[in-house]
Amino acid sequence: MKSDLDELIAELEFEKQLIQKSIDDCVKDEDYLNAHHNYQARNKLNRELETLYKLRDPLYFEKEHILRILDMYKYSSLRMGRFDDRFLSENRQKSIRDEEEKLNRLNQQKYTYYDGQEIDNALFDLYKGKLAGFKLYINQQENIYFEFSLNNHQNLLISIDASVEAQQYMAAKSPLLFFKTKGFKINEVNNKLNYLYDKPFKDATTIKELLAQIIFKLYNASIQAPFIELIYPDHLNSIG
Structure with missing residues:
Protein backbone atom coordinates (compact mmCIF):
# COMPACT_ATOMS: atom_id res chain seq x y z
CA MET A 1 0.00 0.00 0.00
CA GLN A 109 21.93 2.24 3.67
CA LYS A 110 18.52 1.53 5.10
CA TYR A 111 16.21 4.46 5.53
CA THR A 112 12.49 4.32 6.08
CA TYR A 113 10.41 7.45 5.86
CA TYR A 114 7.80 7.56 8.58
CA ASP A 115 4.64 9.01 7.08
CA GLY A 116 2.55 9.21 10.22
CA GLN A 117 0.71 12.30 11.38
CA GLU A 118 2.06 12.69 14.92
CA ILE A 119 4.52 15.44 14.02
CA ASP A 120 2.00 17.18 11.75
CA ASN A 121 -0.68 17.15 14.44
CA ALA A 122 1.68 18.43 17.11
CA LEU A 123 2.88 21.29 14.88
CA PHE A 124 -0.66 22.34 13.96
CA ASP A 125 -1.71 22.25 17.63
CA LEU A 126 1.35 24.31 18.54
CA TYR A 127 0.48 27.01 16.00
CA LYS A 128 -3.16 26.99 17.13
CA GLY A 129 -2.08 27.60 20.72
CA LYS A 130 -3.29 24.23 21.97
CA LEU A 131 0.29 23.36 22.94
CA ALA A 132 3.03 25.39 24.58
CA GLY A 133 5.54 23.12 22.87
CA PHE A 134 6.52 19.50 22.37
CA LYS A 135 9.56 17.25 22.39
CA LEU A 136 10.40 14.79 19.63
CA TYR A 137 12.66 12.12 21.11
CA ILE A 138 15.47 10.64 19.02
CA ASN A 139 16.76 8.55 21.90
CA GLN A 140 14.49 8.32 24.94
CA GLN A 141 16.97 6.32 26.96
CA GLU A 142 19.65 8.99 26.63
CA ASN A 143 17.12 11.84 26.80
CA ILE A 144 18.01 13.23 23.36
CA TYR A 145 15.23 15.17 21.70
CA PHE A 146 14.24 18.10 19.52
CA GLU A 147 12.19 20.69 21.39
CA PHE A 148 9.60 22.72 19.49
CA SER A 149 8.12 26.03 20.62
CA LEU A 150 6.98 29.39 19.26
CA ASN A 151 8.87 32.60 19.99
CA ASN A 152 7.27 35.97 20.73
CA HIS A 153 6.75 36.55 17.00
CA GLN A 154 4.94 33.22 16.63
CA ASN A 155 7.82 31.77 14.64
CA LEU A 156 8.77 28.14 15.14
CA LEU A 157 11.90 27.49 17.19
CA ILE A 158 13.50 24.02 17.10
CA SER A 159 16.18 23.33 19.71
CA ILE A 160 18.48 20.44 20.57
CA ASP A 161 21.13 19.94 23.23
CA ALA A 162 24.61 20.90 22.01
CA SER A 163 26.55 19.67 25.03
CA VAL A 164 29.56 17.39 24.71
CA GLU A 165 27.55 14.63 26.37
CA ALA A 166 24.84 14.88 23.72
CA GLN A 167 27.35 14.98 20.87
CA GLN A 168 28.81 11.60 21.76
CA TYR A 169 25.65 9.95 20.42
CA MET A 170 26.00 11.66 17.05
CA ALA A 171 27.51 9.63 14.21
CA ALA A 172 28.99 12.56 12.27
CA LYS A 173 32.59 13.63 12.85
CA SER A 174 31.66 17.32 13.06
CA PRO A 175 28.04 17.35 14.25
CA LEU A 176 27.94 21.03 15.17
CA LEU A 177 29.21 21.99 11.72
CA PHE A 178 26.52 19.83 10.12
CA PHE A 179 23.83 21.51 12.22
CA LYS A 180 25.13 24.92 11.17
CA THR A 181 24.93 23.98 7.49
CA LYS A 182 21.25 23.26 8.09
CA GLY A 183 20.63 26.70 9.58
CA PHE A 184 21.02 25.98 13.30
CA LYS A 185 22.78 28.54 15.49
CA ILE A 186 24.35 27.78 18.84
CA ASN A 187 23.16 29.54 21.97
CA GLU A 188 26.15 29.75 24.30
CA VAL A 189 23.96 30.62 27.30
CA ASN A 190 21.90 27.42 27.44
CA ASN A 191 24.25 25.35 25.24
CA LYS A 192 21.58 24.55 22.68
CA LEU A 193 21.41 24.58 18.91
CA ASN A 194 18.44 26.59 17.68
CA TYR A 195 16.72 26.63 14.31
CA LEU A 196 14.28 29.44 13.54
CA TYR A 197 11.54 28.70 11.02
CA ASP A 198 10.11 32.13 10.25
CA LYS A 199 8.12 31.28 7.13
CA PRO A 200 4.32 30.98 6.99
CA PHE A 201 3.40 27.51 8.21
CA LYS A 202 1.26 25.55 5.73
CA ASP A 203 2.23 21.95 6.38
CA ALA A 204 4.95 19.93 8.07
CA THR A 205 6.74 18.75 4.92
CA THR A 206 9.72 21.13 5.14
CA ILE A 207 10.16 20.55 8.87
CA LYS A 208 9.96 16.77 8.49
CA GLU A 209 12.48 16.89 5.65
CA LEU A 210 14.91 18.80 7.87
CA LEU A 211 14.40 16.39 10.77
CA ALA A 212 14.76 13.34 8.54
CA GLN A 213 18.10 14.56 7.18
CA ILE A 214 19.50 15.34 10.61
CA ILE A 215 18.30 12.15 12.26
CA PHE A 216 19.54 10.01 9.37
CA LYS A 217 22.92 11.72 9.01
CA LEU A 218 23.77 12.24 12.66
CA TYR A 219 22.12 9.31 14.37
CA ASN A 220 22.04 6.67 11.61
CA ALA A 221 18.32 6.33 12.22
CA SER A 222 14.99 7.33 10.77
CA ILE A 223 11.76 8.75 12.14
CA GLN A 224 10.02 5.55 13.15
CA ALA A 225 6.77 5.89 15.13
CA PRO A 226 8.24 8.86 17.01
CA PHE A 227 7.70 9.37 20.71
CA ILE A 228 6.41 12.87 21.28
CA GLU A 229 5.97 14.52 24.65
CA LEU A 230 3.31 17.23 24.48
CA ILE A 231 3.70 20.35 26.61
CA TYR A 232 0.42 22.10 27.34
CA PRO A 233 -0.05 25.77 28.28
CA ASP A 234 -0.36 26.43 32.01
CA HIS A 235 -4.03 27.37 31.78
CA LEU A 236 -4.79 24.00 30.18
CA ASN A 237 -2.66 22.08 32.65
CA SER A 238 -4.68 23.57 35.48
CA ILE A 239 -7.96 22.29 34.06
CA GLY A 240 -9.19 19.09 35.65
Whole structure:
Protein backbone atom coordinates (compact mmCIF):
# COMPACT_ATOMS: atom_id res chain seq x y z
CA MET A 1 0.00 0.00 0.00
CA LYS A 2 1.38 3.40 -0.99
CA SER A 3 1.96 6.04 1.67
CA ASP A 4 0.51 9.55 1.37
CA LEU A 5 3.95 10.73 0.29
CA ASP A 6 4.18 8.11 -2.47
CA GLU A 7 0.70 9.03 -3.70
CA LEU A 8 1.61 12.72 -3.82
CA ILE A 9 4.83 12.01 -5.72
CA ALA A 10 2.93 9.85 -8.22
CA GLU A 11 0.35 12.61 -8.78
CA LEU A 12 3.02 15.26 -9.35
CA GLU A 13 4.98 12.99 -11.69
CA PHE A 14 1.82 12.46 -13.75
CA GLU A 15 1.22 16.21 -13.81
CA LYS A 16 4.83 16.69 -14.92
CA GLN A 17 4.26 14.31 -17.85
CA LEU A 18 1.22 16.32 -18.94
CA ILE A 19 3.18 19.58 -18.76
CA GLN A 20 6.03 18.05 -20.77
CA LYS A 21 3.55 16.95 -23.44
CA SER A 22 2.19 20.51 -23.57
CA ILE A 23 5.72 21.85 -24.00
CA ASP A 24 6.40 19.43 -26.86
CA ASP A 25 3.10 20.34 -28.54
CA CYS A 26 3.77 24.08 -28.18
CA VAL A 27 7.25 23.76 -29.66
CA LYS A 28 5.87 21.68 -32.52
CA ASP A 29 3.28 24.41 -33.20
CA GLU A 30 5.92 27.14 -32.73
CA ASP A 31 3.91 28.54 -29.83
CA TYR A 32 7.00 29.56 -27.90
CA LEU A 33 5.27 31.86 -25.42
CA ASN A 34 3.09 29.08 -24.00
CA ALA A 35 6.04 26.72 -24.21
CA HIS A 36 7.94 29.14 -21.98
CA HIS A 37 5.08 29.33 -19.45
CA ASN A 38 4.82 25.54 -19.36
CA TYR A 39 8.57 25.28 -18.96
CA GLN A 40 8.40 27.54 -15.89
CA ALA A 41 5.55 25.44 -14.47
CA ARG A 42 7.61 22.28 -15.00
CA ASN A 43 10.60 23.82 -13.20
CA LYS A 44 8.42 24.72 -10.23
CA LEU A 45 7.03 21.19 -10.18
CA ASN A 46 10.54 19.75 -10.34
CA ARG A 47 11.51 21.72 -7.24
CA GLU A 48 8.48 20.40 -5.37
CA LEU A 49 9.30 16.85 -6.45
CA GLU A 50 12.92 17.20 -5.35
CA THR A 51 11.74 18.24 -1.89
CA LEU A 52 9.44 15.23 -1.66
CA TYR A 53 12.03 12.79 -3.00
CA LYS A 54 14.57 14.08 -0.49
CA LEU A 55 12.02 13.74 2.28
CA ARG A 56 11.43 10.12 1.28
CA ASP A 57 15.16 9.46 0.91
CA PRO A 58 17.77 11.85 2.43
CA LEU A 59 20.37 10.37 0.06
CA TYR A 60 18.31 11.19 -3.03
CA PHE A 61 20.54 13.98 -4.35
CA GLU A 62 23.73 11.98 -3.80
CA LYS A 63 22.28 9.06 -5.73
CA GLU A 64 21.04 11.31 -8.53
CA HIS A 65 24.48 12.90 -8.81
CA ILE A 66 26.10 9.48 -9.26
CA LEU A 67 23.49 8.47 -11.84
CA ARG A 68 24.22 11.62 -13.84
CA ILE A 69 27.95 10.82 -13.77
CA LEU A 70 27.26 7.28 -14.96
CA ASP A 71 25.09 8.57 -17.80
CA MET A 72 27.87 10.95 -18.81
CA TYR A 73 30.46 8.16 -18.89
CA LYS A 74 28.20 5.81 -20.82
CA TYR A 75 27.23 8.52 -23.31
CA SER A 76 30.91 9.32 -23.80
CA SER A 77 31.67 5.66 -24.50
CA LEU A 78 28.90 5.42 -27.09
CA ARG A 79 29.97 8.66 -28.75
CA MET A 80 33.61 7.64 -29.05
CA GLY A 81 32.78 4.19 -30.40
CA ARG A 82 35.61 2.57 -32.32
CA PHE A 83 37.68 5.77 -32.12
CA ASP A 84 37.95 5.42 -28.35
CA ASP A 85 41.49 5.23 -27.04
CA ARG A 86 42.15 1.96 -25.20
CA PHE A 87 43.78 3.68 -22.21
CA LEU A 88 40.92 6.17 -21.90
CA SER A 89 38.37 3.40 -22.31
CA GLU A 90 39.90 1.34 -19.49
CA ASN A 91 40.02 4.37 -17.23
CA ARG A 92 36.43 5.17 -18.04
CA GLN A 93 35.33 1.62 -17.25
CA LYS A 94 37.15 1.80 -13.92
CA SER A 95 35.43 5.11 -13.15
CA ILE A 96 32.07 3.57 -14.01
CA ARG A 97 32.75 0.64 -11.67
CA ASP A 98 33.80 3.03 -8.88
CA GLU A 99 30.64 5.11 -9.24
CA GLU A 100 28.47 1.99 -9.36
CA GLU A 101 30.08 0.80 -6.13
CA LYS A 102 29.34 4.16 -4.50
CA LEU A 103 25.73 3.88 -5.62
CA ASN A 104 25.45 0.34 -4.27
CA ARG A 105 26.79 1.46 -0.90
CA LEU A 106 24.25 4.26 -0.75
CA ASN A 107 21.43 1.90 -1.73
CA GLN A 108 22.44 -0.46 1.05
CA GLN A 109 21.93 2.24 3.67
CA LYS A 110 18.52 1.53 5.10
CA TYR A 111 16.21 4.46 5.53
CA THR A 112 12.49 4.32 6.08
CA TYR A 113 10.41 7.45 5.86
CA TYR A 114 7.80 7.56 8.58
CA ASP A 115 4.64 9.01 7.08
CA GLY A 116 2.55 9.21 10.22
CA GLN A 117 0.71 12.30 11.38
CA GLU A 118 2.06 12.69 14.92
CA ILE A 119 4.52 15.44 14.02
CA ASP A 120 2.00 17.18 11.75
CA ASN A 121 -0.68 17.15 14.44
CA ALA A 122 1.68 18.43 17.11
CA LEU A 123 2.88 21.29 14.88
CA PHE A 124 -0.66 22.34 13.96
CA ASP A 125 -1.71 22.25 17.63
CA LEU A 126 1.35 24.31 18.54
CA TYR A 127 0.48 27.01 16.00
CA LYS A 128 -3.16 26.99 17.13
CA GLY A 129 -2.08 27.60 20.72
CA LYS A 130 -3.29 24.23 21.97
CA LEU A 131 0.29 23.36 22.94
CA ALA A 132 3.03 25.39 24.58
CA GLY A 133 5.54 23.12 22.87
CA PHE A 134 6.52 19.50 22.37
CA LYS A 135 9.56 17.25 22.39
CA LEU A 136 10.40 14.79 19.63
CA TYR A 137 12.66 12.12 21.11
CA ILE A 138 15.47 10.64 19.02
CA ASN A 139 16.76 8.55 21.90
CA GLN A 140 14.49 8.32 24.94
CA GLN A 141 16.97 6.32 26.96
CA GLU A 142 19.65 8.99 26.63
CA ASN A 143 17.12 11.84 26.80
CA ILE A 144 18.01 13.23 23.36
CA TYR A 145 15.23 15.17 21.70
CA PHE A 146 14.24 18.10 19.52
CA GLU A 147 12.19 20.69 21.39
CA PHE A 148 9.60 22.72 19.49
CA SER A 149 8.12 26.03 20.62
CA LEU A 150 6.98 29.39 19.26
CA ASN A 151 8.87 32.60 19.99
CA ASN A 152 7.27 35.97 20.73
CA HIS A 153 6.75 36.55 17.00
CA GLN A 154 4.94 33.22 16.63
CA ASN A 155 7.82 31.77 14.64
CA LEU A 156 8.77 28.14 15.14
CA LEU A 157 11.90 27.49 17.19
CA ILE A 158 13.50 24.02 17.10
CA SER A 159 16.18 23.33 19.71
CA ILE A 160 18.48 20.44 20.57
CA ASP A 161 21.13 19.94 23.23
CA ALA A 162 24.61 20.90 22.01
CA SER A 163 26.55 19.67 25.03
CA VAL A 164 29.56 17.39 24.71
CA GLU A 165 27.55 14.63 26.37
CA ALA A 166 24.84 14.88 23.72
CA GLN A 167 27.35 14.98 20.87
CA GLN A 168 28.81 11.60 21.76
CA TYR A 169 25.65 9.95 20.42
CA MET A 170 26.00 11.66 17.05
CA ALA A 171 27.51 9.63 14.21
CA ALA A 172 28.99 12.56 12.27
CA LYS A 173 32.59 13.63 12.85
CA SER A 174 31.66 17.32 13.06
CA PRO A 175 28.04 17.35 14.25
CA LEU A 176 27.94 21.03 15.17
CA LEU A 177 29.21 21.99 11.72
CA PHE A 178 26.52 19.83 10.12
CA PHE A 179 23.83 21.51 12.22
CA LYS A 180 25.13 24.92 11.17
CA THR A 181 24.93 23.98 7.49
CA LYS A 182 21.25 23.26 8.09
CA GLY A 183 20.63 26.70 9.58
CA PHE A 184 21.02 25.98 13.30
CA LYS A 185 22.78 28.54 15.49
CA ILE A 186 24.35 27.78 18.84
CA ASN A 187 23.16 29.54 21.97
CA GLU A 188 26.15 29.75 24.30
CA VAL A 189 23.96 30.62 27.30
CA ASN A 190 21.90 27.42 27.44
CA ASN A 191 24.25 25.35 25.24
CA LYS A 192 21.58 24.55 22.68
CA LEU A 193 21.41 24.58 18.91
CA ASN A 194 18.44 26.59 17.68
CA TYR A 195 16.72 26.63 14.31
CA LEU A 196 14.28 29.44 13.54
CA TYR A 197 11.54 28.70 11.02
CA ASP A 198 10.11 32.13 10.25
CA LYS A 199 8.12 31.28 7.13
CA PRO A 200 4.32 30.98 6.99
CA PHE A 201 3.40 27.51 8.21
CA LYS A 202 1.26 25.55 5.73
CA ASP A 203 2.23 21.95 6.38
CA ALA A 204 4.95 19.93 8.07
CA THR A 205 6.74 18.75 4.92
CA THR A 206 9.72 21.13 5.14
CA ILE A 207 10.16 20.55 8.87
CA LYS A 208 9.96 16.77 8.49
CA GLU A 209 12.48 16.89 5.65
CA LEU A 210 14.91 18.80 7.87
CA LEU A 211 14.40 16.39 10.77
CA ALA A 212 14.76 13.34 8.54
CA GLN A 213 18.10 14.56 7.18
CA ILE A 214 19.50 15.34 10.61
CA ILE A 215 18.30 12.15 12.26
CA PHE A 216 19.54 10.01 9.37
CA LYS A 217 22.92 11.72 9.01
CA LEU A 218 23.77 12.24 12.66
CA TYR A 219 22.12 9.31 14.37
CA ASN A 220 22.04 6.67 11.61
CA ALA A 221 18.32 6.33 12.22
CA SER A 222 14.99 7.33 10.77
CA ILE A 223 11.76 8.75 12.14
CA GLN A 224 10.02 5.55 13.15
CA ALA A 225 6.77 5.89 15.13
CA PRO A 226 8.24 8.86 17.01
CA PHE A 227 7.70 9.37 20.71
CA ILE A 228 6.41 12.87 21.28
CA GLU A 229 5.97 14.52 24.65
CA LEU A 230 3.31 17.23 24.48
CA ILE A 231 3.70 20.35 26.61
CA TYR A 232 0.42 22.10 27.34
CA PRO A 233 -0.05 25.77 28.28
CA ASP A 234 -0.36 26.43 32.01
CA HIS A 235 -4.03 27.37 31.78
CA LEU A 236 -4.79 24.00 30.18
CA ASN A 237 -2.66 22.08 32.65
CA SER A 238 -4.68 23.57 35.48
CA ILE A 239 -7.96 22.29 34.06
CA GLY A 240 -9.19 19.09 35.65
